[in-house]
Amino acid sequence: MNIDIVITLSVLVLASVLFISGKVRSDMVAIGALIALMLFGILTPTEALSGFSSTVVIMMAGLFVVGGGIFQTGLAKLISGKLLQLAGTSETRLLIVIMLATGFMGTFISNTGTIAVMMPIVVSMAMSAGVNPARLLMPLAFASSMGGALTLIGTPPNLVIQDVLVAGGFEGLRFFSFTPIGLLALAVGIICMLFLRRWLPRQEDGLTQRSEARSTKAIAAEYRLGQNLYRVQVNADSPLCSKRLKELRLSERYHVNIIEVRRRMSMKNQFFKTIPQEVATSETELQEGDILYVHGAFEDVKVLAEDCGLMLLDHQAAEAALTTGDIGIAEVLLAPSSTLIHKRVAESGFREKFRLNILGIRRKDEVILHHLKDERMRYGDAMLVQGAWKDIALLAEETDVVVVGQPAEEARKVTLDHKAPIAAGIMLLMVGLLIIDVIPAVASVMICAVLMVLFGCLRSMEDAYKTMNWESIVLIGGMLPVSIAIEKTGAAGLLSNGLVDMLGSFGPHVMLAGIYALTSLLTLFISNTACAVLVAPIALASAVELGVSPYAFLFAVAIGASMCFAVPFSTPPNALVMSAGRYAFMDFVKVGLPLQVIVAVVMITVLPLFFPF
Structure with missing residues (x-):
């Protein structure tokens, strides 16, 4: 030889x-x-x-x-x-x-x-x-x-x-x-x-004939959202008033994520009558009386409330609060060719480009819920995102992201573009x-x-x-x-x-x-x-x-x-x-x-x- x-x-x-x-x-x-x-x-x-x-x-x-x-x-x-x-x-x-x-x-x-x-x-x-x-x-x-x-x-x-x-x-x-x-x-x-x-x-236990079971409650339960979702209210003397989220850098300072804002329609109204839920983006400007849905560990949320003049309304919010006819949650996977693989969540652009919040990452049998911004995404990761259905649909058009956890009604909405015959x-x-x-x-x-x-x-x-x-x-x-x-x-x-x-x-x-x-x-x-x-x-x-x-x-x-x-x-x-x-x-x-x-x-x-x- x-x-x-x-x-x-x-x-x-x-x-x-x-x-x-x-x-x-x-x-x-x-x-x-x-x-x-x-x-x-x-x-x-x-x-x-x-x-x-x-x-x-x-x-x-x-x-x-x-x-x-x-x-x-x-x-x-x-x-x-x-x-x-x-x-x-x-x-x-x-x-x-x-x-x-x-x-x-x-x-x-x-x-x-x-x-x-x-x-x-x-x-x-x-x-x-x-x-x-x-x-x-x-x-x-x-x-x-x-x-x-x-x-x-x-x-x-x-x-x-x-x-x-x-x-x-x-x-x-x-x-x-x-x-x-x-x-x-x-x-x-x-x-x-x-x-x-x-x-x-x-x-699976709890699987029913209703497609909504997994699309909201089951998915939320898998990611244990109820254990990590809290409501706080912006007080009049809060230093957060009239500030945009991108200026506050709350996720870096307190390791929490503001995912949603609910606002009074009128200050004369004694009840919170919400406009369609507003997904928190980097451009969202906070106002007195806003109710913020905060995702993170309880101790981190408590420190945020104490430091920033916020009232902690309860110790646990219902997962159903994350979904309406306009806003929902979905599970997504990264395809093998995804450009997001090995990137930190903070660098992914999900919030800036798609106006979506990443609430959790499921990696094999482990669910990662805290300090997500520093977590590097891996091939095979499943991620739970929340935002407007139209923005989730936009994400689904990305060639390197597969949306797998939408409700059945949304997953069946097949839109035929006018270029399809061509x-x-x-x-x-x-x-x-x-x-x-x-x-x-x-x-x-x-x-x-x-x-x-x-x-x-x-x-x-x-x-x-x-x-x-x-x-x-x-x-x-x-x-x-x-x-x-x-x-x-x-x-x-x-x-x-x-x-x-x-x-x-x-x-x-x-x-x-x-x-x-x-x-x-x-x-x-x-x-x-x-x-x-x-x-x-x-x-x-x-x-x-x-x-x-x-x-x-x-x-x-x-x-x-x-x-x-x-x-x-x-x-x-x-x-x-x-x-x-x-x-x-x-x-x-x-x-x-x-x-x-x-x-x-x-x-x-x-x-x-x-x-x-």
Whole structure:
């Protein structure tokens, strides 16, 4: 074994360990591997940077923009909402319709984006039907991954094996090459989930047929708002009179948050007749007689009242005071691509940009209620926000924030923007161009991405850039040249020869099973894209070594990389629903592991039938 192979495999192993550990961002790992291979002279600078000009990377960027246009015009919510109306209140029908609808959306849109659109609707439907959302959110995540196997553009691993096949001199795949396999996987998934759902969490205590139960009281109880919400009244001699909240910096001085102001309509009136509740913003000016709703620890609120001439009206206010027809509370999640991850709450801009107050953070089983302004937000955090419904709706339009805790009535309000028909036309144009295959697929996608911006489905190019998951793009761009190093140094041949020596004597069927098993195992620990990039060249070389058609082997890589259900952090959809569904790690093992094994057995059996050796 020469030194170049040792260096390449060492970099590959180290990258895999870092991917598995999760202590370093995956895009940084990819760039680090790229730099190492370039410094050791394995790759030239041109070869090292070739991944960023790859059709896979460019096509992914275009698909993010097209998907963003579909989301922002309301088209995706309209389509999914109409389909979900077919389900009624039966849990079985809900599960089937949700998985079918999600699988269909995943055909054209990234699985993370599909979850972002479907999750609020699924929570709403579950509450209306009196079903624990945890019974439906895990099937939702699994279906989004299965939907990615329906078309060429459904998920990055599909594009990766297309690139490997073309680079190896084989005929490329067509738009619907994956469809038969994807439909079978989706059918198997739905049937299996009908049996495996017995392991999903059952009905929660206190869950009723009324959707309002979780939308107000249940959510407030989960975050223990009643233990941290107090009312104080501004006295005439208070130094806070005629001062704006931004001037007072009360949160910094007393570690409390003024979330709402109620004001007399007339000083002659002996009763407090409130105007629609006013959410406290940095521009709110306090006046004599104002009643302030203060969120924080009792001792901190008491010190605030004593120092600032405020009358403490009671020791605990009702959670219901936080919601009216105009103002409410909602639970939100941060998507994997969110720019808010690792930012302090004080730097998030929730109050300044959206006029919303963050009342609490739920991190796994811990609820954080105090000193929130200094807390750094993490991927997977669930946050409780309060404000006007119209401002919560504005927050829901953000591409990196998923609103999951609105009342069912609000979650079902699907607004169809006047640009939605245009977005639908562009989406159909893209699909048509990809089907007829008269121009390169990457050109078809880029044309439609530009049309989304030109026709106003995205407000600006800045919005188009915000739709992109740059971590995924950099990850793929950085890891694709690693396959060049594997081929260039002979490492692919060495690994494929090892597989052939170990399994080749048992025939291509056993080799296929080995490649699928290797891919399925790796994707438990590293992203499906990185897994496909690493294994696809080895699968191709193994097929060539055996003298058989490589298509079944490459499809095994793409399907095995995408069908990962056994752990919660293996895919973004799994991670997103884990917090919303309040799943434990073992919930995924009990339901996802059997499903992953069953799908693997079915795929290993049928792939040679669709793509003969």
